[in-house]
Amino acid sequence: MRSLTTILVTGGAGFIGSNFIHWLLGRADFQGRIINLDALTYAGNLENLVDIEARYGAAAEETGAARRYFFVQGDICDRSLVERTFSKYQIDTVVHFAAESHVDRSILGPEAFVRTNVLGTYTLLDVARQAWRLPSGAMREDVLFHHVSTDEVFGSLGEEGYFTEATPYDPRSPYSASKAASDHLAMAYHHTYGLPLTLSNCSNNYGPYQFPEKLIPLMILNMLEGKPLPVYGDGRNIRDWLYVEDHNEAVWTIMQEGQSGRTYNIGGENEWENIRLLERLIELVAEEAGLDAARLRGLITYVKDRPGHDRRYAIDCSKLKKELGWKQSVTFDEGLRQTVKWYLSNPTWVSRVRSGAYREWIEKNYTSR
Ligand code: NAD
Ligand code: TDX
Secondary structure, eight states: OOOOOEEEEETTTSHHHHHHHHHHHTOTTOOOEEEEEEOOOTTOOGGGGHHHHHHHSHHHHHTTOOOOEEEEEOOTTOHHHHHHHHHHHTOOEEEEOOSOOOHHHHHHOTHHHIIIIIIIHHHHHHHHHHHTBOTTSOBOSSOEEEEEEEGGGGOOOOSSOOBOTTSOOOOOSHHHHHHHHHHHHHHHHHHHHOOOEEEEEEOEEESTTOOTTSHHHHHHHHHHHTOOEEEETTSOOEEEEEEHHHHHHHHHHHHHHOOTTOEEEEOOSOEEEHHHHHHHHHHHHHHHHTOOHHHHHTTEEEEOOOTTOOOBOOBOOHHHHHHHOOOOOSOHHHHHHHHHHHHHHOHHHHHHHHHTTHHHHHHHHOOOO
16 A cells, blocks of 8 residues: 655656645645655746745744645755655655756757756666665565656657557657656666556646746747747647646546556647647637737747657547546636636746746745755
């Protein structure tokens, strides 16, 4: 029986990780503790977690409640820090989100991707293997390492077909190659050392707190600022979109009930050509922000294609649905509208993230370490 009570969340200050922490601590049936280990790269933002810190962090102790949220600033490649964190908090579960995650950056500078995604994942796996070994040499059975990965490891689809758990890996960008390597290491630690481990490969996420270098938040903010909307190539590449809360619910379902040593595909069953998605987003932003849709459409600018740009991703997630009973709960229209509203109602977050000024804000406002 998995313990799932003292959870090391890596990359918890990023987009999906911070949504995961909100989502899990908001569940009445989870009474455990979360330790968020994050290096606070450009993509990590503690402002995403201010309410969590206030409610479950050091401030909670002052009111006599048990502290359930801890933040550790550090690099997953730093072995001694990872070891200290395991030992100090007696970690029984890891959910590993930390990564360099943006394909365009991986094309410009692959080294950080190899370092964090490959070496960082190796470091976490190896520390977990040592920390969770019993004096008898056997591995504890109440522990779990959940490795979060992407559909991009499978490569690119043509007009037909879907990625299943049996699709051979065929990564085509430095980002997806580094994630593929991390997936192989994770599975190797399960097979070789018996590390209790589950792995998920998810399609494109969207929702609050996403750094505005990714398609949806970039386009929303550029519309609000009247800037060009850069569409790569012919705009007809296809992505399968999933609301971030649905991803997190799937991850938690797998952590609770997934079989150790198995991988699970998570997807939206919601394929959109980039240009069609942009047209829908324009309608929503125009409605929600009171802007003129025709003027926004005039901002669409076709630009040079991303090198090695994968044509189509589409996930077959029937195994997760059938075996573990998960399903998507947020429609694309609802999720996109909620996302647009979130960016509209958080102008301060947006301006700090756009200017990089949130770091000064953290220094001034964030006291608990
Ligand atoms: P993100 O870039 O928003 O956040 C990454 C977080 O990891 C940041 O908080 C950053 O500070 C932290 N980090 C980076 N390097 C680190 C290091 N060396 N040590 C410690 N922390 C470090 O990423 P995201 O979009 O939230 O993605 C999270 C995970 O989900 C990644 O593993 C990604 O591959 C995977 N994924 C993302 C998507 C998506 O659409 N965003 C889809 C499928 C899978
Ligand atoms: O300005 C843009 N113009 C554009 O046409 C950007 C930023 C993107 N695009 C296109 C490229 C892709 O076809 O939009 C699509 C989505 O691009 P991204 O948001 O960069 O996502 P993608 O490359 O599909 O990867 C995402 O999904 C899988 C995440 O960034 C990964 O972390 C995740 O693993």
